[in-house]
Amino acid sequence: MSQSGVIDQEDGALPQSKPARRRLPFSGSYTDNRRLFLFCLGAPAVLYVLVVGVWPLAQGVWYSFFDYNLLKPNRTKFVGLDNYFDIFADRSARQAILNTFQFTIFSVAIQLVLGFGLALLLWRDSRFNRICLAFLLIPATITPLVVGLIYKALLGADYGLIGYFLANAGIGPRTGLMTDGSTALWTLILIDCWEWTPLMALILLAGLKSLPSDVLEAGQADGATSLQRFTMLIVPLMLPSIFLALVLRTMDAFRVFDTVYVTTGGGPNDATNTLMLLAVKQGLQFFNVGYASAIGNVTILFIAIMAGVLIFCVRRADVRINGR
Template identity: 65%
Template sequence: MTSLASGSVSIPQRRRSGLGFRDRRRFFLIALAVPAVAYIVLIALYPLVQGIWYSFFDYRLLKNGGRMTFIGLDNYVQLFTDNTGRRAIINTFVFTIGAVFFEFVLGLGLALLLWRDGRFNRICLAFLLIPVTITPLVVGLIFRALLAVDYGYIGYYLAEWGITSPRGLFAGTATALPTLIFIDIWEWTPLVALILLAGLKSLPGDILEAALADGATSWQRFKLVILPLLLPTVFLALVLRMMDAFRVFDSIFVTTGGGPADATTSLMVYGVKQGLQFFNIGYASAISNVTILCIGLMAAAFTLMIRRADVKANEQ
Protein backbone atom coordinates (compact mmCIF):
# COMPACT_ATOMS: atom_id res chain seq x y z
CA MET A 1 0.00 0.00 0.00
CA THR A 2 2.83 2.36 0.78
CA SER A 3 4.39 1.91 -2.64
CA LEU A 4 1.03 2.41 -4.36
CA ALA A 5 0.30 5.53 -2.41
CA SER A 6 3.61 7.07 -3.20
CA GLY A 7 3.07 6.30 -6.92
CA SER A 8 6.31 4.42 -7.34
CA VAL A 9 5.28 1.15 -8.94
CA SER A 10 8.15 -1.14 -9.83
CA ILE A 11 7.82 -2.24 -13.49
CA PRO A 12 9.99 -5.12 -14.65
CA GLN A 13 12.46 -3.93 -17.26
CA ARG A 14 13.05 -5.77 -20.53
CA ARG A 15 16.19 -7.74 -20.75
CA ARG A 16 18.53 -5.98 -23.12
CA SER A 17 20.74 -7.93 -25.44
CA GLY A 18 24.46 -7.37 -25.41
CA LEU A 19 24.47 -6.08 -29.02
CA GLY A 20 23.61 -2.53 -29.92
CA PHE A 21 21.54 -1.38 -32.86
CA ARG A 22 24.56 -0.87 -35.11
CA ASP A 23 25.90 -4.33 -34.38
CA ARG A 24 22.53 -5.97 -35.02
CA ARG A 25 22.18 -4.02 -38.25
CA ARG A 26 25.66 -5.06 -39.33
CA PHE A 27 24.95 -8.73 -38.65
CA PHE A 28 21.64 -8.45 -40.49
CA LEU A 29 23.33 -7.03 -43.59
CA ILE A 30 26.01 -9.72 -43.41
CA ALA A 31 23.31 -12.39 -43.22
CA LEU A 32 21.70 -10.94 -46.33
CA ALA A 33 25.02 -10.86 -48.21
CA VAL A 34 26.16 -14.39 -47.31
CA PRO A 35 23.89 -16.22 -49.83
CA ALA A 36 24.95 -13.89 -52.66
CA VAL A 37 28.64 -14.25 -51.81
CA ALA A 38 28.30 -18.03 -51.54
CA TYR A 39 26.58 -18.13 -54.92
CA ILE A 40 29.35 -16.07 -56.54
CA VAL A 41 32.07 -18.23 -54.98
CA LEU A 42 30.46 -21.53 -55.99
CA ILE A 43 29.13 -20.58 -59.42
CA ALA A 44 31.69 -18.03 -60.66
CA LEU A 45 34.88 -17.95 -58.61
CA TYR A 46 35.44 -21.68 -58.08
CA PRO A 47 35.02 -22.64 -61.79
CA LEU A 48 37.29 -19.73 -62.74
CA VAL A 49 40.06 -20.88 -60.43
CA GLN A 50 39.57 -24.47 -61.54
CA GLY A 51 39.81 -23.41 -65.20
CA ILE A 52 43.04 -21.54 -64.54
CA TRP A 53 44.43 -24.63 -62.81
CA TYR A 54 43.43 -26.99 -65.63
CA SER A 55 45.01 -24.74 -68.26
CA PHE A 56 48.49 -25.65 -67.03
CA PHE A 57 47.92 -29.37 -67.59
CA ASP A 58 47.55 -31.76 -70.49
CA TYR A 59 44.11 -32.96 -69.39
CA ARG A 60 42.26 -35.02 -71.99
CA LEU A 61 39.39 -37.23 -70.93
CA LEU A 62 39.96 -39.66 -73.80
CA LYS A 63 43.74 -39.93 -73.38
CA ASN A 64 45.80 -41.73 -70.71
CA GLY A 65 42.70 -42.51 -68.70
CA GLY A 66 42.00 -38.85 -68.09
CA ARG A 67 45.19 -38.31 -66.10
CA MET A 68 46.58 -34.78 -65.78
CA THR A 69 50.15 -34.00 -66.85
CA PHE A 70 51.68 -30.66 -65.97
CA ILE A 71 52.85 -28.82 -69.11
CA GLY A 72 53.10 -25.21 -67.92
CA LEU A 73 52.18 -22.62 -70.55
CA ASP A 74 52.13 -25.03 -73.49
CA ASN A 75 48.36 -24.72 -73.93
CA TYR A 76 48.64 -20.95 -74.22
CA VAL A 77 51.58 -21.22 -76.63
CA GLN A 78 49.60 -23.67 -78.73
CA LEU A 79 46.67 -21.23 -78.96
CA PHE A 80 48.86 -18.48 -80.42
CA THR A 81 50.90 -20.77 -82.67
CA ASP A 82 48.12 -22.96 -84.01
CA ASN A 83 46.55 -21.69 -87.24
CA THR A 84 43.01 -22.30 -86.05
CA GLY A 85 43.71 -20.63 -82.72
CA ARG A 86 45.16 -17.51 -84.35
CA ARG A 87 42.26 -17.39 -86.79
CA ALA A 88 39.80 -17.65 -83.89
CA ILE A 89 41.45 -14.71 -82.10
CA ILE A 90 41.42 -12.55 -85.24
CA ASN A 91 37.81 -13.45 -86.05
CA THR A 92 36.69 -12.62 -82.52
CA PHE A 93 38.31 -9.18 -82.55
CA VAL A 94 37.02 -8.41 -86.06
CA PHE A 95 33.51 -9.47 -85.08
CA THR A 96 33.57 -7.48 -81.84
CA ILE A 97 35.00 -4.27 -83.26
CA GLY A 98 32.80 -4.33 -86.36
CA ALA A 99 29.58 -5.15 -84.54
CA VAL A 100 30.06 -2.75 -81.62
CA PHE A 101 31.13 0.12 -83.89
CA PHE A 102 28.08 -0.03 -86.14
CA GLU A 103 25.75 -0.75 -83.24
CA PHE A 104 26.97 2.37 -81.46
CA VAL A 105 26.75 4.62 -84.53
CA LEU A 106 23.29 3.39 -85.53
CA GLY A 107 22.09 3.26 -81.91
CA LEU A 108 23.17 6.85 -81.29
CA GLY A 109 21.37 7.97 -84.44
CA LEU A 110 18.18 6.18 -83.42
CA ALA A 111 18.40 7.58 -79.89
CA LEU A 112 18.69 11.13 -81.23
CA LEU A 113 15.71 10.56 -83.52
CA LEU A 114 13.58 9.18 -80.66
CA TRP A 115 14.73 11.77 -78.12
CA ARG A 116 11.56 13.86 -78.29
CA ASP A 117 8.56 12.54 -76.36
CA GLY A 118 5.66 11.72 -78.62
CA ARG A 119 3.20 8.98 -79.39
CA PHE A 120 4.84 8.16 -82.70
CA ASN A 121 8.30 7.89 -81.09
CA ARG A 122 6.98 5.63 -78.33
CA ILE A 123 5.33 3.35 -80.88
CA CYS A 124 8.53 3.20 -82.92
CA LEU A 125 10.55 2.41 -79.79
CA ALA A 126 8.19 -0.45 -78.90
CA PHE A 127 8.60 -2.04 -82.34
CA LEU A 128 12.32 -1.32 -82.30
CA LEU A 129 12.85 -3.44 -79.20
CA ILE A 130 11.36 -6.60 -80.72
CA PRO A 131 14.75 -8.01 -81.89
CA VAL A 132 16.16 -7.67 -78.36
CA THR A 133 13.44 -9.94 -76.96
CA ILE A 134 14.50 -12.81 -79.25
CA THR A 135 17.30 -15.07 -78.04
CA PRO A 136 20.48 -15.15 -80.20
CA LEU A 137 19.96 -18.84 -80.89
CA VAL A 138 16.54 -18.21 -82.42
CA VAL A 139 17.84 -15.18 -84.33
CA GLY A 140 20.55 -17.36 -85.86
CA LEU A 141 17.98 -19.97 -86.91
CA ILE A 142 15.73 -17.29 -88.42
CA PHE A 143 18.52 -15.80 -90.53
CA ARG A 144 19.78 -19.23 -91.53
CA ALA A 145 16.32 -19.93 -92.92
CA LEU A 146 16.00 -16.51 -94.56
CA LEU A 147 19.42 -16.70 -96.23
CA ALA A 148 19.19 -20.32 -97.34
CA VAL A 149 19.79 -20.66 -101.07
CA ASP A 150 17.20 -23.41 -101.58
CA TYR A 151 14.15 -22.03 -99.77
CA GLY A 152 15.12 -18.74 -98.09
CA TYR A 153 13.01 -15.68 -98.84
CA ILE A 154 16.19 -13.57 -99.14
CA GLY A 155 18.97 -16.04 -99.93
CA TYR A 156 17.17 -17.58 -102.89
CA TYR A 157 16.74 -14.28 -104.72
CA LEU A 158 20.24 -13.07 -103.84
CA ALA A 159 21.71 -16.17 -105.45
CA GLU A 160 19.24 -16.09 -108.35
CA TRP A 161 20.11 -12.50 -109.23
CA GLY A 162 23.84 -13.20 -108.97
CA ILE A 163 24.40 -10.94 -105.97
CA THR A 164 25.86 -13.82 -103.95
CA SER A 165 27.51 -17.09 -104.85
CA PRO A 166 25.26 -20.07 -105.65
CA ARG A 167 26.12 -21.55 -102.25
CA GLY A 168 24.89 -18.53 -100.30
CA LEU A 169 26.31 -15.97 -97.90
CA PHE A 170 27.19 -18.43 -95.14
CA ALA A 171 29.17 -20.66 -97.51
CA GLY A 172 31.64 -18.02 -98.67
CA THR A 173 34.79 -17.37 -96.68
CA ALA A 174 34.62 -13.65 -97.55
CA THR A 175 30.91 -13.18 -96.76
CA ALA A 176 30.22 -15.46 -93.80
CA LEU A 177 31.74 -13.29 -91.06
CA PRO A 178 30.28 -9.98 -92.37
CA THR A 179 26.88 -11.68 -92.50
CA LEU A 180 27.18 -12.72 -88.86
CA ILE A 181 28.21 -9.17 -87.96
CA PHE A 182 25.08 -7.88 -89.74
CA ILE A 183 22.92 -10.33 -87.76
CA ASP A 184 24.42 -9.11 -84.49
CA ILE A 185 23.89 -5.49 -85.54
CA TRP A 186 20.25 -6.20 -86.38
CA GLU A 187 19.61 -7.77 -83.01
CA TRP A 188 21.51 -5.54 -80.59
CA THR A 189 21.40 -2.04 -82.10
CA PRO A 190 18.00 -1.40 -80.42
CA LEU A 191 19.53 -2.18 -77.02
CA VAL A 192 22.33 0.33 -77.57
CA ALA A 193 19.75 2.87 -78.74
CA LEU A 194 17.67 2.28 -75.61
CA ILE A 195 20.67 2.78 -73.30
CA LEU A 196 21.73 5.96 -75.09
CA LEU A 197 18.14 7.22 -75.17
CA ALA A 198 17.93 6.84 -71.40
CA GLY A 199 21.13 8.86 -71.10
CA LEU A 200 19.78 11.57 -73.40
CA LYS A 201 16.56 11.90 -71.42
CA SER A 202 18.55 12.35 -68.20
CA LEU A 203 20.55 15.31 -69.52
CA PRO A 204 19.85 18.65 -67.77
CA GLY A 205 17.57 20.75 -69.94
CA ASP A 206 18.82 24.10 -68.65
CA ILE A 207 22.29 23.51 -70.10
CA LEU A 208 20.84 22.64 -73.51
CA GLU A 209 18.59 25.69 -73.41
CA ALA A 210 21.56 27.89 -72.47
CA ALA A 211 23.58 26.55 -75.40
CA LEU A 212 20.63 27.21 -77.73
CA ALA A 213 20.25 30.74 -76.36
CA ASP A 214 23.95 31.42 -76.97
CA GLY A 215 23.41 30.67 -80.64
CA ALA A 216 25.11 27.27 -80.81
CA THR A 217 24.27 25.21 -83.88
CA SER A 218 22.93 21.68 -83.69
CA TRP A 219 26.38 20.19 -84.38
CA GLN A 220 28.00 22.46 -81.76
CA ARG A 221 25.40 21.47 -79.16
CA PHE A 222 25.97 17.81 -79.93
CA LYS A 223 29.78 18.02 -79.93
CA LEU A 224 30.33 20.42 -77.00
CA VAL A 225 27.35 19.72 -74.74
CA ILE A 226 25.46 16.51 -75.45
CA LEU A 227 28.32 14.13 -76.19
CA PRO A 228 30.51 15.11 -73.17
CA LEU A 229 27.54 14.76 -70.82
CA LEU A 230 26.64 11.45 -72.44
CA LEU A 231 30.07 9.85 -71.94
CA PRO A 232 29.12 7.71 -68.89
CA THR A 233 26.17 6.27 -70.79
CA VAL A 234 28.36 5.72 -73.86
CA PHE A 235 30.86 3.86 -71.69
CA LEU A 236 28.10 1.63 -70.29
CA ALA A 237 26.71 0.80 -73.73
CA LEU A 238 30.13 0.07 -75.25
CA VAL A 239 31.33 -2.11 -72.39
CA LEU A 240 28.12 -4.15 -72.20
CA ARG A 241 28.07 -4.81 -75.93
CA MET A 242 31.80 -5.44 -76.12
CA MET A 243 31.66 -8.07 -73.38
CA ASP A 244 28.68 -9.78 -75.01
CA ALA A 245 30.01 -9.62 -78.58
CA PHE A 246 33.45 -10.95 -77.66
CA ARG A 247 31.97 -14.16 -76.32
CA VAL A 248 29.60 -14.72 -79.25
CA PHE A 249 28.65 -18.35 -79.71
CA ASP A 250 24.94 -18.99 -80.32
CA SER A 251 24.46 -17.33 -83.69
CA ILE A 252 27.71 -18.76 -85.08
CA PHE A 253 26.98 -22.26 -83.81
CA VAL A 254 23.55 -22.55 -85.46
CA THR A 255 24.46 -20.85 -88.76
CA THR A 256 27.99 -21.79 -89.80
CA GLY A 257 29.37 -23.86 -86.93
CA GLY A 258 32.65 -21.97 -87.31
CA GLY A 259 33.04 -22.63 -91.03
CA PRO A 260 33.66 -22.45 -93.85
CA ALA A 261 37.36 -23.22 -93.38
CA ASP A 262 37.35 -21.63 -89.89
CA ALA A 263 36.29 -18.30 -91.41
CA THR A 264 33.79 -17.70 -88.58
CA THR A 265 35.44 -19.64 -85.75
CA SER A 266 35.48 -17.47 -82.62
CA LEU A 267 37.26 -18.13 -79.35
CA MET A 268 34.07 -19.37 -77.72
CA VAL A 269 33.26 -21.70 -80.62
CA TYR A 270 36.83 -23.00 -80.66
CA GLY A 271 36.82 -23.51 -76.89
CA VAL A 272 33.51 -25.39 -76.95
CA LYS A 273 34.76 -27.64 -79.74
CA GLN A 274 37.95 -28.45 -77.84
CA GLY A 275 36.14 -29.05 -74.57
CA LEU A 276 32.93 -30.81 -75.59
CA GLN A 277 33.87 -32.39 -78.93
CA PHE A 278 37.50 -33.43 -78.40
CA PHE A 279 37.35 -33.42 -74.56
CA ASN A 280 40.63 -31.53 -74.36
CA ILE A 281 39.84 -29.86 -71.03
CA GLY A 282 43.26 -28.25 -70.50
CA TYR A 283 43.35 -26.56 -73.90
CA ALA A 284 39.71 -25.47 -73.65
CA SER A 285 40.43 -23.92 -70.24
CA ALA A 286 43.34 -21.96 -71.72
CA ILE A 287 41.07 -20.64 -74.48
CA SER A 288 38.50 -19.57 -71.90
CA ASN A 289 41.13 -17.80 -69.81
CA VAL A 290 42.44 -15.90 -72.84
CA THR A 291 38.87 -14.85 -73.63
CA ILE A 292 38.35 -13.51 -70.09
CA LEU A 293 41.70 -11.71 -70.18
CA CYS A 294 40.91 -10.04 -73.52
CA ILE A 295 37.53 -8.87 -72.22
CA GLY A 296 39.19 -7.39 -69.15
CA LEU A 297 41.83 -5.60 -71.21
CA MET A 298 39.26 -4.18 -73.60
CA ALA A 299 37.10 -2.97 -70.71
CA ALA A 300 40.15 -1.29 -69.17
CA ALA A 301 40.95 0.35 -72.52
CA PHE A 302 37.40 1.68 -72.78
CA THR A 303 37.66 3.02 -69.23
CA LEU A 304 40.88 4.92 -70.01
CA MET A 305 39.44 6.33 -73.23
CA ILE A 306 36.28 7.55 -71.53
CA ARG A 307 38.22 9.08 -68.63
CA ARG A 308 40.56 10.94 -70.96
CA ALA A 309 37.64 12.22 -73.02
CA ASP A 310 35.85 13.28 -69.82
CA VAL A 311 38.91 15.16 -68.52
CA LYS A 312 39.37 16.84 -71.88
CA ALA A 313 35.72 17.88 -71.97
CA ASN A 314 35.90 19.32 -68.45
CA GLU A 315 39.01 21.31 -69.33
CA GLN A 316 37.17 22.94 -72.19
Protein backbone atom coordinates in the same frame (compact mmCIF):
# COMPACT_ATOMS: atom_id res chain seq x y z
CA MET B 1 4.89 -3.04 8.03
CA SER B 2 6.27 0.28 9.23
CA GLN B 3 5.16 3.61 7.89
CA SER B 4 8.39 4.02 5.91
CA GLY B 5 7.49 0.95 3.84
CA VAL B 6 10.37 -1.13 5.21
CA ILE B 7 9.52 -4.67 6.21
CA ASP B 8 10.17 -5.35 9.86
CA GLN B 9 12.42 -8.27 10.69
CA GLU B 10 9.92 -9.65 13.18
CA ASP B 11 7.23 -9.99 10.49
CA GLY B 12 9.25 -12.91 9.11
CA ALA B 13 8.91 -11.72 5.49
CA LEU B 14 11.99 -11.65 3.28
CA PRO B 15 12.66 -8.73 0.95
CA GLN B 16 11.60 -9.50 -2.65
CA SER B 17 14.31 -9.25 -5.34
CA LYS B 18 13.67 -8.29 -8.97
CA PRO B 19 13.68 -11.23 -11.42
CA ALA B 20 16.82 -11.47 -13.57
CA ARG B 21 16.28 -10.14 -17.09
CA ARG B 22 16.94 -12.78 -19.73
CA ARG B 23 19.51 -11.67 -22.32
CA LEU B 24 18.25 -12.00 -25.86
CA PRO B 25 20.54 -13.69 -28.40
CA PHE B 26 20.95 -10.56 -30.58
CA SER B 27 20.86 -7.88 -27.92
CA GLY B 28 24.01 -6.06 -28.94
CA SER B 29 24.27 -2.47 -29.99
CA TYR B 30 22.31 -1.08 -32.91
CA THR B 31 25.43 -0.91 -35.05
CA ASP B 32 26.33 -4.55 -34.40
CA ASN B 33 22.79 -5.71 -35.12
CA ARG B 34 22.68 -3.70 -38.31
CA ARG B 35 25.97 -5.20 -39.49
CA LEU B 36 24.72 -8.68 -38.69
CA PHE B 37 21.47 -8.03 -40.53
CA LEU B 38 23.30 -6.75 -43.63
CA PHE B 39 25.65 -9.73 -43.49
CA CYS B 40 22.72 -12.14 -43.42
CA LEU B 41 21.20 -10.38 -46.40
CA GLY B 42 24.37 -10.42 -48.47
CA ALA B 43 25.70 -13.85 -47.49
CA PRO B 44 23.44 -15.88 -49.87
CA ALA B 45 24.37 -13.66 -52.84
CA VAL B 46 28.08 -13.87 -52.02
CA LEU B 47 27.84 -17.63 -51.59
CA TYR B 48 26.05 -17.94 -54.93
CA VAL B 49 28.76 -15.91 -56.69
CA LEU B 50 31.49 -18.02 -55.08
CA VAL B 51 29.86 -21.32 -56.05
CA VAL B 52 28.65 -20.39 -59.54
CA GLY B 53 31.28 -17.85 -60.61
CA VAL B 54 34.52 -17.90 -58.66
CA TRP B 55 34.84 -21.65 -58.13
CA PRO B 56 34.40 -22.65 -61.82
CA LEU B 57 36.75 -19.84 -62.83
CA ALA B 58 39.38 -21.05 -60.38
CA GLN B 59 38.93 -24.60 -61.68
CA GLY B 60 39.39 -23.36 -65.24
CA VAL B 61 42.63 -21.61 -64.31
CA TRP B 62 43.85 -24.76 -62.54
CA TYR B 63 42.97 -27.12 -65.42
CA SER B 64 44.67 -24.85 -67.96
CA PHE B 65 48.07 -25.83 -66.54
CA PHE B 66 47.47 -29.54 -67.17
CA ASP B 67 47.21 -31.83 -70.15
CA TYR B 68 43.79 -33.05 -69.04
CA ASN B 69 41.55 -35.07 -71.36
CA LEU B 70 38.30 -36.62 -70.14
CA LEU B 71 38.89 -39.66 -72.31
CA LYS B 72 42.28 -40.25 -70.67
CA PRO B 73 41.98 -38.94 -67.09
CA ASN B 74 44.73 -41.25 -65.82
CA ARG B 75 47.27 -39.63 -68.13
CA THR B 76 46.81 -36.13 -66.75
CA LYS B 77 50.10 -34.31 -66.31
CA PHE B 78 51.28 -30.84 -65.46
CA VAL B 79 52.39 -28.89 -68.56
CA GLY B 80 52.64 -25.34 -67.21
CA LEU B 81 51.98 -22.70 -69.86
CA ASP B 82 52.14 -25.10 -72.82
CA ASN B 83 48.39 -24.88 -73.41
CA TYR B 84 48.65 -21.11 -73.71
CA PHE B 85 51.60 -21.37 -76.09
CA ASP B 86 49.65 -23.86 -78.20
CA ILE B 87 46.86 -21.33 -78.67
CA PHE B 88 49.15 -18.86 -80.43
CA ALA B 89 50.99 -21.64 -82.28
CA ASP B 90 47.80 -23.18 -83.71
CA ARG B 91 46.66 -21.64 -87.01
CA SER B 92 43.01 -22.33 -86.27
CA ALA B 93 43.27 -20.64 -82.87
CA ARG B 94 45.02 -17.60 -84.35
CA GLN B 95 42.27 -17.32 -86.95
CA ALA B 96 39.66 -17.56 -84.18
CA ILE B 97 41.34 -14.70 -82.29
CA LEU B 98 41.42 -12.56 -85.44
CA ASN B 99 37.77 -13.34 -86.24
CA THR B 100 36.66 -12.56 -82.69
CA PHE B 101 38.38 -9.17 -82.65
CA GLN B 102 37.07 -8.32 -86.11
CA PHE B 103 33.54 -9.35 -85.18
CA THR B 104 33.62 -7.38 -81.92
CA ILE B 105 35.16 -4.16 -83.24
CA PHE B 106 32.99 -3.80 -86.33
CA SER B 107 29.72 -4.95 -84.80
CA VAL B 108 30.05 -2.70 -81.73
CA ALA B 109 31.13 0.28 -83.85
CA ILE B 110 28.17 -0.11 -86.22
CA GLN B 111 25.78 -0.58 -83.32
CA LEU B 112 27.09 2.56 -81.61
CA VAL B 113 26.56 4.73 -84.68
CA LEU B 114 23.13 3.30 -85.53
CA GLY B 115 22.05 3.21 -81.90
CA PHE B 116 23.01 6.85 -81.36
CA GLY B 117 21.09 7.84 -84.46
CA LEU B 118 17.98 5.95 -83.34
CA ALA B 119 18.25 7.42 -79.85
CA LEU B 120 18.35 10.95 -81.29
CA LEU B 121 15.31 10.21 -83.44
CA LEU B 122 13.38 8.85 -80.44
CA TRP B 123 14.56 11.56 -78.04
CA ARG B 124 11.32 13.55 -78.24
CA ASP B 125 8.79 12.10 -75.79
CA SER B 126 5.72 11.44 -77.93
CA ARG B 127 3.25 8.60 -78.31
CA PHE B 128 4.57 7.77 -81.77
CA ASN B 129 8.15 7.49 -80.49
CA ARG B 130 7.07 5.28 -77.59
CA ILE B 131 5.27 2.95 -80.00
CA CYS B 132 8.31 2.85 -82.30
CA LEU B 133 10.58 2.08 -79.33
CA ALA B 134 8.37 -0.82 -78.27
CA PHE B 135 8.55 -2.38 -81.75
CA LEU B 136 12.25 -1.57 -82.01
CA LEU B 137 13.09 -3.64 -78.93
CA ILE B 138 11.56 -6.83 -80.33
CA PRO B 139 14.85 -8.15 -81.84
CA ALA B 140 16.64 -7.76 -78.48
CA THR B 141 14.03 -9.98 -76.80
CA ILE B 142 14.78 -12.92 -79.11
CA THR B 143 17.51 -15.30 -78.00
CA PRO B 144 20.63 -15.36 -80.22
CA LEU B 145 20.09 -19.05 -80.92
CA VAL B 146 16.66 -18.39 -82.43
CA VAL B 147 17.99 -15.38 -84.34
CA GLY B 148 20.68 -17.55 -85.89
CA LEU B 149 18.16 -20.19 -86.95
CA ILE B 150 15.86 -17.55 -88.44
CA TYR B 151 18.59 -15.97 -90.53
CA LYS B 152 19.99 -19.34 -91.55
CA ALA B 153 16.60 -20.11 -93.04
CA LEU B 154 16.18 -16.67 -94.59
CA LEU B 155 19.64 -16.52 -96.20
CA GLY B 156 19.75 -20.06 -97.59
CA ALA B 157 20.50 -19.90 -101.31
CA ASP B 158 18.29 -22.89 -102.12
CA TYR B 159 15.13 -22.09 -100.21
CA GLY B 160 15.68 -18.89 -98.19
CA LEU B 161 13.23 -16.07 -98.60
CA ILE B 162 16.12 -13.60 -98.96
CA GLY B 163 19.02 -15.78 -100.04
CA TYR B 164 17.17 -17.33 -102.99
CA PHE B 165 16.41 -13.96 -104.59
CA LEU B 166 19.90 -12.65 -103.85
CA ALA B 167 21.48 -15.66 -105.55
CA ASN B 168 19.24 -15.37 -108.60
CA ALA B 169 19.90 -11.63 -108.82
CA GLY B 170 23.65 -12.24 -108.80
CA ILE B 171 24.17 -10.45 -105.48
CA GLY B 172 26.77 -12.32 -103.47
CA PRO B 173 27.98 -15.90 -103.98
CA ARG B 174 25.69 -18.39 -105.65
CA THR B 175 26.00 -20.81 -102.71
CA GLY B 176 24.79 -18.27 -100.17
CA LEU B 177 26.22 -15.53 -97.99
CA MET B 178 27.08 -17.88 -95.11
CA THR B 179 28.88 -20.48 -97.21
CA ASP B 180 31.52 -18.17 -98.67
CA GLY B 181 34.56 -17.19 -96.65
CA SER B 182 34.54 -13.60 -97.90
CA THR B 183 30.97 -12.85 -96.82
CA ALA B 184 30.19 -15.22 -93.94
CA LEU B 185 31.75 -13.17 -91.12
CA TRP B 186 30.30 -9.89 -92.38
CA THR B 187 26.88 -11.52 -92.60
CA LEU B 188 27.17 -12.55 -88.95
CA ILE B 189 28.21 -9.00 -88.04
CA LEU B 190 25.09 -7.61 -89.71
CA ILE B 191 22.91 -10.19 -87.96
CA ASP B 192 24.40 -9.19 -84.62
CA CYS B 193 23.79 -5.52 -85.43
CA TRP B 194 20.15 -6.26 -86.28
CA GLU B 195 19.64 -7.93 -82.93
CA TRP B 196 21.55 -5.69 -80.54
CA THR B 197 21.37 -2.19 -82.05
CA PRO B 198 18.01 -1.65 -80.24
CA LEU B 199 19.70 -2.36 -76.90
CA MET B 200 22.43 0.14 -77.70
CA ALA B 201 19.76 2.68 -78.69
CA LEU B 202 17.86 2.08 -75.45
CA ILE B 203 20.93 2.70 -73.28
CA LEU B 204 21.84 5.86 -75.19
CA LEU B 205 18.22 7.06 -75.17
CA ALA B 206 18.18 6.76 -71.38
CA GLY B 207 21.33 8.88 -71.29
CA LEU B 208 19.78 11.49 -73.59
CA LYS B 209 16.65 11.78 -71.46
CA SER B 210 18.80 12.36 -68.35
CA LEU B 211 20.65 15.34 -69.86
CA PRO B 212 20.03 18.68 -68.12
CA SER B 213 17.62 20.65 -70.27
CA ASP B 214 18.86 24.02 -69.00
CA VAL B 215 22.33 23.41 -70.47
CA LEU B 216 20.90 22.54 -73.88
CA GLU B 217 18.55 25.51 -73.80
CA ALA B 218 21.44 27.80 -72.86
CA GLY B 219 23.43 26.54 -75.83
CA GLN B 220 20.51 27.14 -78.15
CA ALA B 221 20.00 30.62 -76.71
CA ASP B 222 23.67 31.43 -77.34
CA GLY B 223 23.14 30.73 -81.04
CA ALA B 224 24.86 27.31 -81.25
CA THR B 225 23.88 25.25 -84.28
CA SER B 226 22.53 21.72 -84.00
CA LEU B 227 25.92 20.28 -84.93
CA GLN B 228 27.67 22.45 -82.35
CA ARG B 229 25.22 21.45 -79.63
CA PHE B 230 25.72 17.81 -80.55
CA THR B 231 29.53 17.87 -80.56
CA MET B 232 30.10 20.35 -77.72
CA LEU B 233 27.22 19.57 -75.34
CA ILE B 234 25.46 16.30 -76.03
CA VAL B 235 28.47 14.06 -76.69
CA PRO B 236 30.51 15.26 -73.66
CA LEU B 237 27.53 14.85 -71.36
CA MET B 238 26.77 11.45 -72.86
CA LEU B 239 30.23 9.97 -72.23
CA PRO B 240 29.13 7.88 -69.19
CA SER B 241 26.22 6.37 -71.14
CA ILE B 242 28.43 5.76 -74.18
CA PHE B 243 31.01 4.05 -71.98
CA LEU B 244 28.37 1.82 -70.40
CA ALA B 245 26.94 0.83 -73.79
CA LEU B 246 30.38 0.11 -75.25
CA VAL B 247 31.53 -2.01 -72.31
CA LEU B 248 28.35 -4.07 -72.15
CA ARG B 249 28.25 -4.76 -75.88
CA THR B 250 31.99 -5.38 -76.16
CA MET B 251 31.92 -7.99 -73.41
CA ASP B 252 28.90 -9.68 -74.97
CA ALA B 253 30.12 -9.54 -78.57
CA PHE B 254 33.58 -10.88 -77.75
CA ARG B 255 32.12 -14.09 -76.34
CA VAL B 256 29.70 -14.65 -79.22
CA PHE B 257 28.79 -18.31 -79.63
CA ASP B 258 25.10 -19.07 -80.20
CA THR B 259 24.58 -17.34 -83.53
CA VAL B 260 27.83 -18.62 -85.01
CA TYR B 261 27.21 -22.17 -83.82
CA VAL B 262 23.77 -22.57 -85.42
CA THR B 263 24.53 -20.70 -88.66
CA THR B 264 28.04 -21.58 -89.85
CA GLY B 265 29.53 -23.74 -87.12
CA GLY B 266 32.79 -21.81 -87.52
CA GLY B 267 33.10 -22.44 -91.26
CA PRO B 268 33.78 -22.29 -94.05
CA ASN B 269 37.47 -23.07 -93.44
CA ASP B 270 37.45 -21.37 -90.01
CA ALA B 271 36.31 -18.09 -91.60
CA THR B 272 33.79 -17.53 -88.78
CA ASN B 273 35.45 -19.51 -86.01
CA THR B 274 35.54 -17.62 -82.70
CA LEU B 275 37.30 -18.16 -79.40
CA MET B 276 34.20 -19.31 -77.54
CA LEU B 277 33.25 -21.70 -80.34
CA LEU B 278 36.80 -23.08 -80.39
CA ALA B 279 36.71 -23.58 -76.61
CA VAL B 280 33.39 -25.43 -76.80
CA LYS B 281 34.68 -27.67 -79.58
CA GLN B 282 37.85 -28.51 -77.67
CA GLY B 283 36.02 -29.12 -74.40
CA LEU B 284 32.81 -30.87 -75.46
CA GLN B 285 33.78 -32.43 -78.79
CA PHE B 286 37.38 -33.47 -78.22
CA PHE B 287 37.15 -33.47 -74.38
CA ASN B 288 40.44 -31.59 -74.13
CA VAL B 289 39.57 -29.78 -70.91
CA GLY B 290 43.03 -28.32 -70.29
CA TYR B 291 43.29 -26.68 -73.71
CA ALA B 292 39.66 -25.48 -73.60
CA SER B 293 40.25 -23.93 -70.18
CA ALA B 294 43.27 -22.06 -71.52
CA ILE B 295 41.19 -20.68 -74.40
CA GLY B 296 38.53 -19.52 -71.96
CA ASN B 297 41.11 -17.78 -69.78
CA VAL B 298 42.62 -16.05 -72.81
CA THR B 299 39.13 -14.86 -73.76
CA ILE B 300 38.62 -13.38 -70.29
CA LEU B 301 42.03 -11.70 -70.49
CA PHE B 302 41.23 -10.14 -73.86
CA ILE B 303 37.88 -8.86 -72.54
CA ALA B 304 39.63 -7.28 -69.54
CA ILE B 305 42.19 -5.61 -71.82
CA MET B 306 39.50 -4.22 -74.13
CA ALA B 307 37.50 -2.94 -71.15
CA GLY B 308 40.63 -1.28 -69.79
CA VAL B 309 41.30 0.39 -73.14
CA LEU B 310 37.72 1.69 -73.25
CA ILE B 311 38.01 3.04 -69.70
CA PHE B 312 41.27 4.80 -70.58
CA CYS B 313 39.89 6.33 -73.78
CA VAL B 314 36.63 7.52 -72.24
CA ARG B 315 38.41 8.88 -69.17
CA ARG B 316 40.92 10.74 -71.33
CA ALA B 317 38.14 12.19 -73.48
CA ASP B 318 36.26 13.26 -70.35
CA VAL B 319 39.33 15.04 -68.99
CA ARG B 320 40.03 16.76 -72.31
CA ILE B 321 36.44 17.90 -72.87
CA ASN B 322 35.14 18.53 -69.37
CA GLY B 323 38.43 19.21 -67.64
CA ARG B 324 37.89 16.75 -64.79
